[in-house]
Amino acid sequence: MIQVTDSISLAEDEIEERFIRAPGPGGQNVNKVATAVQLRFDAVNSPALSAALLRRLRPLAGRRMTQAGVIVLTASRHRSQERNRQDALERLVEMLCAAATPPKRRRATRPSLGAKRRRMDSKRKRGNLKKTRGAVGAQD
Numbered sequence: 001m002i003q004v005t006d007s008i009s010l011a012e013d014e015i016e017e018r019f020i021r022a023p024g025p026g027g028q029n030v031n032k033v034a035t036a037v038q039l040r041f042d043a044v045n046s047p048a049l050s051a052a053l054l055r056r057l058r059p060l061a062g063r064r065m066t067q068a069g070v071i072v073l074t075a076s077r078h079r080s081q082e083r084n085r086q087d088a089l090e091r092l093v094e095m096l097c098a099a100a101t102p103p104k105r106r107r108a109t110r111p112s113l114g115a116k117r118r119r120m121d122s123k124r125k126r127g128n129l130k131k132t133r134g135a136v137g138a139q140d
Contacts, residue, residue: 002089004096008048015092016040017085022076036076039088044069049096057099071095 002010022036043049043057043065058065065071075088111119 002093004048004093005100008053008096008100010041010046010048010096014041014046014048015089017088019081020074022084033081035079035081035084036074037081037084037088039071039073039075039085039092041071041073041092042069043071052102053096053099056102057096060095060099 002012002015004010016039018038018040019034020036020038021034043054043061049057054069057071061071064073071092073088073091075084075091077087078084
């Protein structure tokens with residue numbers, strides 16, 4: 001079991017890992033060894049995730065979530081396969097934790113009377129300044 005939060009835990013068989021060759025420099029090692037990890041997690045069909053959590057997860061995942069609701073993460077930062085596995089799993093857990101915390105509700109506020117007065121005073125001053133900039137009359 002992979003513990004995401006106190007109430008959310010994922011079964012290890014829900015996560016599929018594939019090992020691919022990492023892009024970029026690395027010489028002979030990069031051409032021979034599949035060190036990069038492609039982690040796939042079917043978020044839509046996971047029993048651990050609620051509908052509200054899925055709604056918040058979609059914008060967080062962005063392009064990493066397919067139309068079918070599968071999250072695909074590719075990790076190739078490290079040279080070893082094991083470190084890339086840990087990195088991909090940590091990124092998935094981090095994404096799920098961010099989606100698990102509901103956003104704070106916005107409380108509607110109004111500007112204070114003093115703030116309104118200061119705003120109107122500054123507008124008046126600016127208007128007066130512009131009024132005095134008129135075209136200079138003929139003073140011959």
